[in-house]
Amino acid sequence: MSDETTTGLNHRKLLMWVFLGSDCMFFASLIGTYLIYKGSGVAHPGPADVFDIPTTSVSTFVLLMSSMSMVFSYAYLVRDNIKAFRIWLLSTMIMGSTFIGFQIFEFSEFYFHDHLSPQTNLFGTTFYALTGTHGIHVTIGVIWLGIIFYSSLFRNTVTSKTNLDLDLAALYWHFVDIVWIVIFAVVYLFGTFTGFPAS
Amino acid sequence: MTTIPFKLPFNIKLYRPVKPTGVWDWLTTIDHKKIGVLYGVTAFIMFLTGGVEAMLIRTQLIAPELKIIAPEVYNQLFTMHATTMIFLGVMPLSAAFFNFIIPLQIGARDVAFPRLNAFSYWVFLAGALIMKASWFLGGSPNAGWFGYAPITGATFNPGTGIDFWIVGLQVLGVASLAASFNFIVTIINMRAPGMTLMRLPLFTWMTLLTAILLILAFPVITVALIELMLDRTFDFNFFNTKAGANPILWQHLFWIFGHPEVYILILPAMGIVSEILPTFSRKPIFGYPAMVLAASFIAFMGWLVWSHHMFTTGLGPIANSVFTLTTMLIAVPTGVKMFNWLGTMWGGDIDFKTPTLFAVGFLSMFLIGGISGVMHAFSASDYQQQDTYFIVAHIHYVLFGGAIFGIFAGIYYWFPKITGRMYDEKLGKLNFWIMFIAQNLTFFPMHFVGMQGMPRRIFTYDAEMGWAFWNAFETIAAYAVAFGVLIFVINMIKSWNGGKKAGDDPWDGRTLEWSIPSPPPLYNFRDIPIVKSVDDFWHTKQKSDTKVKSKTKVSDIHLPQPSYWPFLVAVGLTIAGFGIIYNLVLTGIGIGIMLITVCAWSFEPVNEPDSH
Numbered sequence: 001m002s003d004e005t006t007t008g009l010n011h012r013k014l015l016m017w018v019f020l021g022s023d024c025m026f027f028a029s030l031i032g033t034y035l036i037y038k039g040s041g042v043a044h045p046g047p048a049d050v051f052d053i054p055t056t057s058v059s060t061f062v063l064l065m066s067s068m069s070m071v072f073s074y075a076y077l078v079r080d081n082i083k084a085f086r087i088w089l090l091s092t093m094i095m096g097s098t099f100i101g102f103q104i105f106e107f108s109e110f111y112f113h114d115h116l117s118p119q120t121n122l123f124g125t126t127f128y129a130l131t132g133t134h135g136i137h138v139t140i141g142v143i144w145l146g147i148i149f150y151s152s153l154f155r156n157t158v159t160s161k162t163n164l165d166l167d168l169a170a171l172y173w174h175f176v177d178i179v180w181i182v183i184f185a186v187v188y189l190f191g192t193f194t195g196f197p198a199s
Numbered sequence: 200m201t202t203i204p205f206k207l208p209f210n211i212k213l214y215r216p217v218k219p220t221g222v223w224d225w226l227t228t229i230d231h232k233k234i235g236v237l238y239g240v241t242a243f244i245m246f247l248t249g250g251v252e253a254m255l256i257r258t259q260l261i262a263p264e265l266k267i268i269a270p271e272v273y274n275q276l277f278t279m280h281a282t283t284m285i286f287l288g289v290m291p292l293s294a295a296f297f298n299f300i301i302p303l304q305i306g307a308r309d310v311a312f313p314r315l316n317a318f319s320y321w322v323f324l325a326g327a328l329i330m331k332a333s334w335f336l337g338g339s340p341n342a343g344w345f346g347y348a349p350i351t352g353a354t355f356n357p358g359t360g361i362d363f364w365i366v367g368l369q370v371l372g373v374a375s376l377a378a379s380f381n382f383i384v385t386i387i388n389m390r391a392p393g394m395t396l397m398r399l400p401l402f403t404w405m406t407l408l409t410a411i412l413l414i415l416a417f418p419v420i421t422v423a424l425i426e427l428m429l430d431r432t433f434d435f436n437f438f439n440t441k442a443g444a445n446p447i448l449w450q451h452l453f454w455i456f457g458h459p460e461v462y463i464l465i466l467p468a469m470g471i472v473s474e475i476l477p478t479f480s481r482k483p484i485f486g487y488p489a490m491v492l493a494a495s496f497i498a499f500m501g502w503l504v505w506s507h508h509m510f511t512t513g514l515g516p517i518a519n520s521v522f523t524l525t526t527m528l529i530a531v532p533t534g535v536k537m538f539n540w541l542g543t544m545w546g547g548d549i550d551f552k553t554p555t556l557f558a559v560g561f562l563s564m565f566l567i568g569g570i571s572g573v574m575h576a577f578s579a580s581d582y583q584q585q586d587t588y589f590i591v592a593h594i595h596y597v598l599f600g601g602a603i604f605g606i607f608a609g610i611y612y613w614f615p616k617i618t619g620r621m622y623d624e625k626l627g628k629l630n631f632w633i634m635f636i637a638q639n640l641t642f643f644p645m646h647f648v649g650m651q652g653m654p655r656r657i658f659t660y661d662a663e664m665g666w667a668f669w670n671a672f673e674t675i676a677a678y679a680v681a682f683g684v685l686i687f688v689i690n691m692i693k694s695w696n697g698g699k700k701a702g703d704d705p706w707d708g709r710t711l712e713w714s715i716p717s718p719p720p721l722y723n724f725r726d727i728p729i730v731k732s733v734d735d736f737w738h739t740k741q742k743s744d745t746k747v748k749s750k751t752k753v754s755d756i757h758l759p760q761p762s763y764w765p766f767l768v769a770v771g772l773t774i775a776g777f778g779i780i781y782n783l784v785l786t787g788i789g790i791g792i793m794l795i796t797v798c799a800w801s802f803e804p805v806n807e808p809d810s811h
Contacts, residue, residue, distance in 0.1 A: 006394075007388055011388055014383075022380075025416075029422035033437070037444070043442065121442055129425075129429065
């Protein structure tokens with residue numbers, strides 16, 4: 001097995017891109033289902049009854065910043081500055097976990113306070129399925145970064161030479177982030193949008 | 200068998216197999232050729248079980264108002280017949296060729312991710328066992344292979360049959376996705392020096408397109424299946440019409456997957472035929488770039504036609520007209536391919552060996568199926584044909600006369616390479632003629648009864664409908680098809696054990712797999728070939744036989760080593776799958792096993808540096 005490949009791109013990196021292409025269709029189908037059912041079914045509560053845009057904006061901001069910190073982490077790893085790499089990696093994980101925390105808070109608020117369960121109506125069904133799937137993706141990302149952090153801290157196996165391990169996790173992380181931007185716009189913002197004020 | 204240790208975190212030591220033998224060899228192998236054989240044999244057994252289901256269906260229909268098979272069982276039979284043939288027969292038989300042939304055709308020593316490849320096979324086997332286990336565990340799925348919701352919802356279908364179908368298909372989806380990721384990376388990234396994309400053998404090209412279709416189409420069906428699973432297991436409302444759900448959402452999701460799936464089934468067979476015809480006509484393929492572009496166009500257009508399966512759901516005249524046009528447009532690149540195959544044979548020195556016969560059989564049968572396809576592509580005409588035996592005739596012409604004939608052609612063509620032995624030519628020709636004639640006698644009359652209005656999926660019919668003669672005729676002919684398949688099985692078993700030695704290049708082949716010994720050695724290529732044109736090996740043979748002196752020592756070739764983990768991850772997935780059907784605690788256990796084994800897998804080095 002030589003390291004040379006036809007395109008010059010590492011096998012694992014190409015695999016990651018192909019996987020992300022496939023995952024696009026996965027989210028497209030879920031978002032499609034959500035959009036097809038948007039507005040159908042009469043049972044309350046609906047999007048405008050439950051969403052709290054300021055709260056979700058904060059968690060969205062945190063997730064977006066985590067992508068930036070991911071970029072810093074990778075940049076320091078490539079320069080072999082292991083200490084800074086670990087700090088930024090840890091901060092990415094903390095921000096990812098914060099986002100998941102927000103989501104758990106949000107789900108429990110909807111469930112207990114607004115009485116919106118997946119069984120209540122079509123909105124509940126499609127909303128929990130879509131955002132829950134995204135939450136699982138973020139959770140997997142945090143676990144993945146955690147394994148890299150562990151390997152760096154206790155096995156010292158993450159260096160600029162093995163930066164591909166972090167590169168792949170970062171690709172995944174940014175992808176999950178971009179998907180959230182779409183979900184935030186399509187589900188949250190369009191869901192509460194009531195039309196431009198009459199001028 | 201010996202094992203060697205490798206270290207995990209927390210100083211846990213695990214062992215990996217070294218040069219295993221017997222059953223352990225097959226369980227831990229990550230050699231693409233052995234995995235190809237495993238795929239082929241398993242899928243062929245599944246193909247036979249699907250055939251038994253077909254024979255039972257035909258037996259029930261031999262005369263009007265028969266009660267040999269109860270209506271409930273009949274529903275399960277036709278559902279399982281289609282599901283088996285598509286997901287456990289044709290797709291994995293194609294995957295068997297991908298595994299065995301692709302690395303050989305592109306001049307590689309293995310696939311890009313050998314352990315992932317083993318994982319694909321074991322997960323495929325798990326999916327097949329889950330699907331087939333339903334026969335013994337309370338009844339099989341019974342709602343047709345496209346499982347329209349809401350009829351598959353818990354309200355209308357309370358048994359576990361549909362759960363087996365949902366879980367089985369998801370597990371099979373994992374196998375197909377993993378295999379497709381692997382083959383895309385392999386074909387793009389592991390080509391021999393000089394093998395540009397436009398020098399790839401056509402079979403490799405078709406595999407690449409099939410894999411791309413698979414990775415984009417399977418997520419869609421996976422989402423549909425997850426939605427149905429959530430509905431059935433946790434009372435979600437995706438397909439609950441009482442909550443305002445749209446009853447054709449499932450149809451849209453299913454056919455957005457389902458139509459690319461049709462090309463996933465047929466493109467590999469087209470690739471096989473594109474290898475066989477030039478070889479046995481002793482001419483290069485006619486219009487190589489046109490073939491590649493036509494197939495790419497088919498793969499692209501496959502995404503824009505799904506609603507032609509739904510003309511009668513009332514999408515409205517505009518949608519129906521648009522999808523009529525896009526569907527008919529696909530006939531154009533298919534026609535281009537057809538004429539290119541004919542152009543390849545035209546004026547060639549054609550040698551009618553068994554693979555050629557099956558390939559020509561493919562052309563003629565696929566042509567008939569394609570023409571009836573254009574008939575119901577026209578939405579007005581489709582209103583007459585929807586859900587009749589006319590559709591059954593169409594799909595069997597394209598999938599039996601098309602895909603299966605292509606696959607049989609491929610098995611005969613590469614049998615000498617895979618086994619190192621020659622099949623029996625007389626039995627092969629007998630096999631072809633019986634299957635060719637019998638399949639026409641079985642499926643052609645279905646056009647007639649379909650036009651007379653016989654609906655598909657009914658377990659019996661009234662004597663006064665006038666369908667009795669052709670149904671009896673079809674059933675007897677179907678037995679003859681089964682007899683033809685039996686001859687094939689005899690030929691394979693006999694030739695594998697005692698066939699003549701085939702030699703490296705019995706067909707005067709054109710592609711790289713014929714440049715190495717049969718059966719190929721573990722490392723495939725002693726020296727990685729350098730490719731200068733399409734059909735480079737054939738051109739090399741024409742010029743001279745001055746072989747470049749070998750520079751590589753066999754001992755310098757590093758090969759990935761066997762591993763337990765792919766098999767164990769698949770075991771975890773199977774347990775998790777059964778958990779969804781019976782008890783969610785099992786799912787937790789299964790996922791736990793998967794997490795542990797995936798971690799062990801990722802810490803296991805591909806090669807032990809000190810063990811060769």
